[in-house]
Amino acid sequence: MTDNIRYIGVNDHDIDLFEGQxxxxxxxxxxxxxILDEKVAVMDTVDQRKAGDYFANLEAALEGRTPDYLVVxxxxxxxxxxVKLFTEKYPAAKIVGNAKxxxxxxxxxxxxxxEFITVKDGDTLSLGQHQxxxxxxPMVHWPEVMMTYxxxxxxxxxxxxxxxxxxxxxxxxxxxxxxxxxxxxxxxxGVQVQSVLKKAAGLEISTICPLHGPILTDTIxxxxxxxxxxxxxxxxxxxxxxxxxxxYGNTKNAALKLKALLESRGCPKVAxxxxxxxxxxxxxxxxxxxxxxxxxxxxxxxxxxxxMEDFLHHLKAKNYQKRTIGLMENGTWxxxxxxxxxxxxxxxxDITVLEPAVTIRGALKETDLPxxxxxxxxxxx
Ligand code: FEO
Numbered sequence: 353m354t355d356n357i358r359y360i361g362v363n364d365h366d367i368d369l370f371e372g373q374x375x376x377x378x379x380x381x382x383x384x385x386x387i388l389d390e391k392v393a394v395m396d397t398v399d400q401r402k403a404g405d406y407f408a409n410l411e412a413a414l415e416g417r418t419p420d421y422l423v424v425x426x427x428x429x430x431x432x433x434x435v436k437l438f439t440e441k442y443p444a445a446k447i448v449g450n451a452k453x454x455x456x457x458x459x460x461x462x463x464x465x466x467e468f469i470t471v472k473d474g475d476t477l478s479l480g481q482h483q484x485x486x487x488x489x490p491m492v493h494w495p496e497v498m499m500t501y502x503x504x505x506x507x508x509x510x511x512x513x514x515x516x517x518x519x520x521x522x523x524x525x526x527x528x529x530x531x532x533x534x535x536x537x538x539x540x541x542g543v544q545v546q547s548v549l550k551k552a553a554g555l556e557i558s559t560i561c562p563l564h565g566p567i568l569t570d571t572i573x574x575x576x577x578x579x580x581x582x583x584x585x586x587x588x589x590x591x592x593x594x595x596x597x598x599x600y601g602n603t604k605n606a607a608l609k610l611k612a613l614l615e616s617r618g619c620p621k622v623a624x625x626x627x628x629x630x631x632x633x634x635x636x637x638x639x640x641x642x643x644x645x646x647x648x649x650x651x652x653x654x655x656x657x658x659x660m661e662d663f664l665h666h667l668k669a670k671n672y673q674k675r676t677i678g679l680m681e682n683g684t685w686x687x688x689x690x691x692x693x694x695x696x697x698x699x700x701x702d703i704t705v706l707e708p709a710v711t712i713r714g715a716l717k718e719t720d721l722p723x724x725x726x727x728x729x730x731x732x733x
Pocket of ligand 1: 426430493512563564
């Protein structure tokens with residue numbers, strides 16, 4: 353990175369599900385950084401899955417020196433599960449964290465014998481030329497999370513903030529996998545992210561060093577703008593997102609017909625997903641990306657098809673809000689999906705449900721088209 357700040361993180365292409373739930377087709381990066389000065393600081397460790405590679409990187413970068421400090425930004429095991437190994441390897445190093453960091457670490461390890469430095473928001477630590485200021489960022493993504501600002505080289509070590517899925521040896525679009533990461537990992541905590549963005553606005557930042565994903569320099573204004581939209585639950589892209597849960601393909605046909613009707617009306621983008629077969633985390637991301645969403649589902653056991661029920665549960669858990677939603681249901685004898693979806697959505701904040709819901713009975717027929725056209729017209733307003 354620079355003469356005195358070095359990247360010592362690792363890529364993980366062996367992981368099947370990140371956090372036990374998210375598919376990561378291009379793997380995952382666990383980032384860690386080393387600051388070499390009169391004092392030597394290590395900024396976080398990595399998931400113990402890659403401890404061997406990690407300690408090899410650290411040893412090489414240390415060039416014979418020994419760490420004085422290990423700053424722990426976040427205790428989640430994808431970063432902190434190697435802390436115990438670190439203290440065994442470098443017993444003289446002091447762990448720097450806030451009161452919660454130290455409390456949480458004790459839930460994972462017995463660190464008896466390790467010295468801790470407890471910091472509060474705004475506290476500083478001098479390494480020599482490099483000056484660290486600690487910025488508490490609770491709930492971005494756990495309560496103990498803190499960022500660290502290094503004022504000499506103007507580097508923000510941002511913990512999970514500004515991270516993305518994907519290993520660093522794979523080229524891919526930042527926005528796409530950072531958005532999927534953001535909404536699934538910290539989407540619920542928009543208020544807390546807004547609060548950190550306000551703190552960051554007062555800092556001159558040349559480089560952002562997150563704990564996942566690439567180091568950011570030239571794109572900082574762009575990523576800050578996206579984070580502002582995402583954390584305020586704003587609309588990032590014009591268009592409509594259609595999510596469907598279909599048993600025999602008839603609801604899917606209706607969803608595809610609606611897509612065609614929207615496109616024929618000049619809708620700038622119509623994204624569509626099959627909730628039973630495509631990545632739920634990606635569907636969640638698209639639901640936040642667009643301002644207008646259509647939920648199309650088969651009726652099932654007097655309610656709604658389970659994949660749609662599951663999707664609504666995910667949206668609720670991530671504090672989904674400020675959107676306009678159209679509903680389509682299918683039911684041969686007693687359609688129940690729209691009622692079930694409406695009842696669930698009633699507990700959401702600031703959601704406008706378009707009326708009436710479209711009801712299909714079995715196969716999509718010519719007689720259904722006026723209702724689909726009316727929904728398309730509403731969505732284009
Ligand atoms: Fe990358 Fe919340 O851990």
